[in-house]
Amino acid sequence: MGLRQLHLLQDLLQQMFFQMCPHLLCFLLLLCVPDTHSAKCPEQCVCDQIQLTVTCNSKNLTHIPPTLDEITVKLDLRGNDIQELPSGAFKHTPYLTHLSLQRCNVRRVKEGAFRGLGRLVFLNLANNNIDILYQESFDGLSSLKQLLIDRNRVEEIQPGAFSQLGFLNLLSLTHNQLVYIPNMAFQGLQNIKWLRLSHNSLNYLDTEALAGLFTLTRLSLDHNELQFFPTETMTRLPGVTRLDLSYNPMTYLGEEVVSMKKLTHLFMDHMSLQDLDPTAFSKSSKLVHLDLGHNQLRVLQPFSEGTSSLARLNLAGNPLSCNCYLRPLREWSIRNKVKLLGTCGGPAHLSGESLEAVYPPELRCQSQEAMLRAEREEAARITPPPTQEPKNKVKCPANCACEADTHHSSCENRAHTKVPQGFSPGTRLLDLRGNHFHFIASSSFPGMTQVVSLHLQRCKIVEVEDGAFSGMKGLIYLYLSENDLSSLSPGAFKGLPQLTYLHLEKNRFTGFPRGAFSLVPSLLALHLENNSISRLEPDVLLGAGSLRSLYLTGNAIGNVSPRALEGAEDLDTLHLGGNKLKEVPTEAFSKMGSLRELRLSGNTIRWVGPNAFRPLERSLKELYLDNMGLEKMSQSSLAGVGPGLRSLFLEGNLLEEVPDLHPLSSLEVINLAHNPLMCDCPLLPLRMWIEKVNLKVRATCANPPELIGRRVKDVQVFRACPGGESLPPPPTVTPKPAKAPKATKPKPMHLKGPRRVKMLKAKRRKQGSNTKPTTAKKTTKRQTMELI
Numbered sequence: 001m002g003l004r005q006l007h008l009l010q011d012l013l014q015q016m017f018f019q020m021c022p023h024l025l026c027f028l029l030l031l032c033v034p035d036t037h038s039a040k041c042p043e044q045c046v047c048d049q050i051q052l053t054v055t056c057n058s059k060n061l062t063h064i065p066p067t068l069d070e071i072t073v074k075l076d077l078r079g080n081d082i083q084e085l086p087s088g089a090f091k092h093t094p095y096l097t098h099l100s101l102q103r104c105n106v107r108r109v110k111e112g113a114f115r116g117l118g119r120l121v122f123l124n125l126a127n128n129n130i131d132i133l134y135q136e137s138f139d140g141l142s143s144l145k146q147l148l149i150d151r152n153r154v155e156e157i158q159p160g161a162f163s164q165l166g167f168l169n170l171l172s173l174t175h176n177q178l179v180y181i182p183n184m185a186f187q188g189l190q191n192i193k194w195l196r197l198s199h200n201s202l203n204y205l206d207t208e209a210l211a212g213l214f215t216l217t218r219l220s221l222d223h224n225e226l227q228f229f230p231t232e233t234m235t236r237l238p239g240v241t242r243l244d245l246s247y248n249p250m251t252y253l254g255e256e257v258v259s260m261k262k263l264t265h266l267f268m269d270h271m272s273l274q275d276l277d278p279t280a281f282s283k284s285s286k287l288v289h290l291d292l293g294h295n296q297l298r299v300l301q302p303f304s305e306g307t308s309s310l311a312r313l314n315l316a317g318n319p320l321s322c323n324c325y326l327r328p329l330r331e332w333s334i335r336n337k338v339k340l341l342g343t344c345g346g347p348a349h350l351s352g353e354s355l356e357a358v359y360p361p362e363l364r365c366q367s368q369e370a371m372l373r374a375e376r377e378e379a380a381r382i383t384p385p386p387t388q389e390p391k392n393k394v395k396c397p398a399n400c401a402c403e404a405d406t407h408h409s410s411c412e413n414r415a416h417t418k419v420p421q422g423f424s425p426g427t428r429l430l431d432l433r434g435n436h437f438h439f440i441a442s443s444s445f446p447g448m449t450q451v452v453s454l455h456l457q458r459c460k461i462v463e464v465e466d467g468a469f470s471g472m473k474g475l476i477y478l479y480l481s482e483n484d485l486s487s488l489s490p491g492a493f494k495g496l497p498q499l500t501y502l503h504l505e506k507n508r509f510t511g512f513p514r515g516a517f518s519l520v521p522s523l524l525a526l527h528l529e530n531n532s533i534s535r536l537e538p539d540v541l542l543g544a545g546s547l548r549s550l551y552l553t554g555n556a557i558g559n560v561s562p563r564a565l566e567g568a569e570d571l572d573t574l575h576l577g578g579n580k581l582k583e584v585p586t587e588a589f590s591k592m593g594s595l596r597e598l599r600l601s602g603n604t605i606r607w608v609g610p611n612a613f614r615p616l617e618r619s620l621k622e623l624y625l626d627n628m629g630l631e632k633m634s635q636s637s638l639a640g641v642g643p644g645l646r647s648l649f650l651e652g653n654l655l656e657e658v659p660d661l662h663p664l665s666s667l668e669v670i671n672l673a674h675n676p677l678m679c680d681c682p683l684l685p686l687r688m689w690i691e692k693v694n695l696k697v698r699a700t701c702a703n704p705p706e707l708i709g710r711r712v713k714d715v716q717v718f719r720a721c722p723g724g725e726s727l728p729p730p731p732t733v734t735p736k737p738a739k740a741p742k743a744t745k746p747k748p749m750h751l752k753g754p755r756r757v758k759m760l761k762a763k764r765r766k767q768g769s770n771t772k773p774t775t776a777k778k779t780t781k782r783q784t785m786e787l788i
């Protein structure tokens, strides 16, 4: 009898049983009949029926065992040979909380592989061969707290890869091959506490690379290739208290570079620091523990004010000269009770002495002559003999530097006029920025099939010939920013099957370089910021079917054809800020059913009409309409997008009223700051909405005059409006500020018509006859700010 028949028979028996005795007693009896389902256990595995765990450790399994019990809670599949995790791979075990998949030779996690695992809290994918994290690889893991992807080969994170992991606390991506992190790569991690990116090849962090991680407290970036402290990126991480940057090749820290308000522990040991500015840490006032051990510091100035919390400064392993130049630091450490760890590297009589044991009077300088002699001797001692060969020899053109270990080759700022030839074919990162190539001839990179990232910024390039990059089969990141390109030939990017991120910002394009992108099948993100593109004509994106992000901020676009975006229907991010648009280009969005983020900031859009974003109603999550001189929004301007929208930015406009925000039921962020809001009955819906939501709204009154600068939430006028009676009364024992306006005038309760018009006129007069929105905006902004 087959298994199927057995099940049928069982079902039949159960049915009969029910028909024969429908009483409670019988039902209880039925519960006691052993359930054959719970005995399911794949042959190669060990199952614990009580703990509900299944262990199939190192069994050469090539698939997820199909006969797992549905109620399994922990599944351990370590050490198997499961090369690919297909979509829905675990759909038969929806109760899993722990899943271990280490050492399984996994190469690919298909989109939706974990769909259905809504209870999973722990997922370990370490020691596999995963190279790309796809947009939907982790969809469905809505309860996941820890995700470990260490020791894989991840070199690409697609935008949105983690967007569904709203409960994740720990994401670990150590020992991978990340060279670069795209903007907003970690978007959606709303509860992340610790992000581990140690042991990668990161050499640069974009300003927005870690954007949106408001809850992050701990960040590990040690063992990477960062040459500079990524100030802008770090400043956008408001909650980080511990930052580990050990083992990065930084040589210098400039003025106020570390500006992190909550930072308490900073690890910058084992870098190549030779010097640092006394103010380097002065914008991190909470810093308690600073590790600068094992750098190349010979002398160090006392830190300037601002680091008053500092208690421990580790300087161990630096070649510190304990002479008169170090005395100010020692005095400062005594005065501020900063414990210094480390020893003197010289002069001879203090060498090896603990810094704490040396007192300021002992820190003296010899005569100049003696000092020079000592310096010469020391220089002779530390300069390696010129005949010594580097340990790992690697092919490298003249006037370039190549490293075998990291597969990085660089000829940055060397005034090359032709692309140098003769790099090792194993090169993965090729940095040629800051040269004078003027043009890139066809086939300029023969045999460079392994290059992942190619830097050609600031090379005065005016032309890229057809097939310039052909043969670069592995190229993913191409940087052509800050050149002089004004057009692109359609064949410019021929032969780049994997090109994913293309940077063309700060060139001289006056029109959209159409046609060139149809040969780049994998293009996901296209950067064209800060060019002079004046219009988007029909079909400029035809052929760029996989494009997800298009960045056009800082151009001169005044006109977007209704068919401009056709062909790029999967676009999810569109930045059009800082252009010359006069209206929302609604028609162009008609087929953009996937657009999640739209930025229109800084255009001169005075009015947003009804249904302006209606075509995006299913997808739009973030909308930027700030600093536009916006005077009015139609009541139905946001119609449709309500249930989905998560962020709405309206700051720095000229709005006196806003449309009813009640339909925006998913809103998490809103900014209404710096608008001349008129605190009167027409604004009641906003006031009622503020009462209802638990959001920081940043709305202040700019009118009537007696309410200037007060928060909309705090003023009482709305209680007198029809429908506003339910608002909470003022707290009874509020201590009034001494200069509160006297209540001699009747309160501007339900004022309409004449009074209001008069007030508006008064305001306009105040702003002068100049109606340019920028001027007006500035005035309002200043007025409001002064009064906050």
Ligand SMILES: *[C@@H]1O[C@H](CO)[C@@H](O)[C@H](O)[C@H]1NC(C)=O
Binding pocket: 058, 059, 060
């Ligand atoms: C797995 O395969 C390896 C190599 O083929 C073999 O040596 C080993 O015994 C196998 N293990 C099991 C549990 O079958």
Ligand SMILES: *[C@@H]1O[C@H](CO)[C@@H](O)[C@H](O)[C@H]1NC(C)=O
Binding pocket: 505, 506, 529, 530, 554
């Ligand atoms: C564009 O230019 C502005 C102003 O100079 C600058 O702040 C911004 O970073 C630039 N953006 C890019 C992507 O180059």
